Amino acid sequence: MSESSCYILDNGAYTAKVGLSTKLPKVVPNCIMKAKSERRRPFVGSQIDECRDASGLFYILPFQKGFLINWDTQKTVWDYMFSKECCPVNFNETPLIVTEPLFNFASIQEAMTEIFFEEYECQTLLRINATDLAEYYHRKTHNNECTVVVDSGYSYTYIVPYIKGKKYREGIRRIDVGGKVLTNHLKEILSYRQLNVMDETYVINQVKEDSCFVSQNFMQDIEIAKKKGSANTIVKDYILPDYTTIRRGYLRDVVKSDEDLEQQTLRLNNERFSIPELLFHPSDVGIPQMGIPEAVMHSINACPEENMESLLENIVLYGGNTLFPGFRDRVYNDVRSFALDHFDVNVYLPDDPLTYAWEGGKHIFRDPDFYSFCMTKEEYEEEGKALAFERFDI
Amino acid sequence: MSARESGRVKEAEKRRVLDDAARKRRARKAIEALEQDNFHEDPHADLVMSKKVPKFADSNEKPTRKKKSKSAEYYKMRFRKTFAQLVEEDASFRPDPPNYLSAQVPPSQFPDRYFCAVCGFPSNYTCIPCGARYCSVRCLGTHLDTRCLKWTA
Ligand SMILES: [Zn+2]
Ligand SMILES: [Zn+2]
Numbered sequence: 001m002s003e004s005s006c007y008i009l010d011n012g013a014y015t016a017k018v019g020l021s022t023k024l025p026k027v028v029p030n031c032i033m034k035a036k037s038e039r040r041r042p043f044v045g046s047q048i049d050e051c052r053d054a055s056g057l058f059y060i061l062p063f064q065k066g067f068l069i070n071w072d073t074q075k076t077v078w079d080y081m082f083s084k085e086c087c088p089v090n091f092n093e094t095p096l097i098v099t100e101p102l103f104n105f106a107s108i109q110e111a112m113t114e115i116f117f118e119e120y121e122c123q124t125l126l127r128i129n130a131t132d133l134a135e136y137y138h139r140k141t142h143n144n145e146c147t148v149v150v151d152s153g154y155s156y157t158y159i160v161p162y163i164k165g166k167k168y169r170e171g172i173r174r175i176d177v178g179g180k181v182l183t184n185h186l187k188e189i190l191s192y193r194q195l196n197v198m199d200e201t202y203v204i205n206q207v208k209e210d211s212c213f214v215s216q217n218f219m220q221d222i223e224i225a226k227k228k229g230s231a232n233t234i235v236k237d238y239i240l241p242d243y244t245t246i247r248r249g250y251l252r253d254v255v256k257s258d259e260d261l262e263q264q265t266l267r268l269n270n271e272r273f274s275i276p277e278l279l280f281h282p283s284d285v286g287i288p289q290m291g292i293p294e295a296v297m298h299s300i301n302a303c304p305e306e307n308m309e310s311l312l313e314n315i316v317l318y319g320g321n322t323l324f325p326g327f328r329d330r331v332y333n334d335v336r337s338f339a340l341d342h343f344d345v346n347v348y349l350p351d352d353p354l355t356y357a358w359e360g361g362k363h364i365f366r367d368p369d370f371y372s373f374c375m376t377k378e379e380y381e382e383e384g385k386a387l388a389f390e391r392f393d394i
Numbered sequence: 395m396s397a398r399e400s401g402r403v404k405e406a407e408k409r410r411v412l413d414d415a416a417r418k419r420r421a422r423k424a425i426e427a428l429e430q431d432n433f434h435e436d437p438h439a440d441l442v443m444s445k446k447v448p449k450f451a452d453s454n455e456k457p458t459r460k461k462k463s464k465s466a467e468y469y470k471m472r473f474r475k476t477f478a479q480l481v482e483e484d485a486s487f488r489p490d491p492p493n494y495l496s497a498q499v500p501p502s503q504f505p506d507r508y509f510c511a512v513c514g515f516p517s518n519y520t521c522i523p524c525g526a527r528y529c530s531v532r533c534l535g536t537h538l539d540t541r542c543l544k545w546t547a
Contacts, residue, residue: 072470
């Protein structure tokens with residue numbers, strides 16, 4: 001038994017990366033959204049692209065604090081994803097690889113097994129952590145011994161060391177800062193300083209994506225942002241979407257006082273780099289935790305000493321936050337400064353950090369032992385959910 | 395309110411100082427707010443029929459599927475556990491570290507940095523009544539006029 005393609009669902013808390021291994025993945029919002037302007041229907045997944053006015057969007061998310069909690073929402077979004085409207089699939093014929101969070105709770109793991117075998121009638125199922133797929137991809141393309149995977153997503157940032165292809169659980173570290181905290185904090189400070197945007201999560205998330213960068217020298221950038229006039233190379237204006245002529249906002253040079261501008265704007269100065277800085281200094285907003293580079297060292301130091309060299313040489317980043325300009329360089333420079341001089345440090349940022357784990361799914365599907373990692377419907381029917389706990393290392 | 399009265403209120407407020415418990419409560423609320431999905435009400439909350447309207451899930455019959463799909467509502471009832479319940483359960487599923495709780499990173503070895511609650515630039519001063527940080531007389535003024543003790547937490 002071996003199929004020519006499998007279906008890969010990297011089921012993130014904000015976006016799912018989904019599709020057949022023979023095609024390109026789709027990045028689908030893993031949520032239902034409701035618009036003020038469109039009262040006849042909610043928007044499921046990518047249907048939001050059909051929404052003409054995305055102001056004041058209301059989110060209904062399957063995930064809470066990084067775990068799948070709201071199953072009715074998830075079921076609705078999955079039904080959409082698996083349908084002709086998005087990425088159709090027949091699980092009778094096509095194996096499924098689906099990702100789950102690290103340390104996923106037992107009840108959620110059981111529910112995953114049940115819903116895919118019973119509701120979606122999967123024939124062959126592989127439940128796996130997204131970081132496992134990322135590590136597999138990196139190892140197959142670099143032939144390295146050990147890897148540190150940094151997954152900086154919506155709910156959390158996870159740092160996961162792997163030794164010879166195996167997760168080293170004692171070294172796993174979680175920082176409770178992800179894209180959601182960044183967007184919410186940006187919303188809060190803009191609402192206090194300039195304009196009430198508390199209801200505009202969707203728009204402010206775009207402001208964040210379009211405007212923010214990771215500083216390479218925080219105190220120096222603070223000094224630049226304090227300057228007036230053209231000496232301040234950081235301050236910019238963001239033109240907000242009005243959903244008549246502008247569908248997505250954009251960053252531009254500061255609007256001159258004699259300029260006649262009809263659009264609503266936000267002035268962004270120290271916000272541009274103070275927001276991503278929370279990933280490096282969570283304590284800046286009162287979260288008493290290490291930042292990413294320090295946590296990477298903390299994770300590596302929890303691993304056997306003989307693996308330190310290989311771990312430092314193979315730090316792989318992925319997830320939405322790694323898209324901020326400067327993210328990789330900052331992680332590299334900080335880890336470099338923490339590590340002993342005689343070690344090499346390599347930090348990899350893949351070409352597409354959003355779909356890196358999904359691409360890893362394509363590679364694992366080609367593994368000669370792929371089917372031994374999976375569970376079949378027959379096995380489920382004979383041995384039940386207990387077998388899934390043995391087989392899948394979640 | 396007359397000018398004299400408001401002056402008196404201001405005097406009274408000046409003497410008020412938030413105690414430690416209230417400050418911690420405020421800090422905790424600020425962190426909780428960073429976890430929130432929405433800050434406004436469901437814009438369709440008043441649509442009574444919205445639940446009855448056949449949702450996508452029900453109206454979309456997949457030709458390849460033999461059996462009738464169960465509704466989203468069924469799975470809501472079938473797997474209904476809150477985050478708090480799940481964390482509690484985990485204490486018996488994975489009683490010993492490493493587990494979800496143990497994976498959380500400890501505090502940083504580096505000293506905390508402080509930023510002005512008004513403008514976001516580094517701050518050297520602490521507001522006496524509430525403990526918020528500020529950087530200048532100007533920002534302190536804005537803070538006293540807008541937040542400080544005006545927030546109840
Ligand atoms: Zn200030
Ligand atoms: Zn105050």
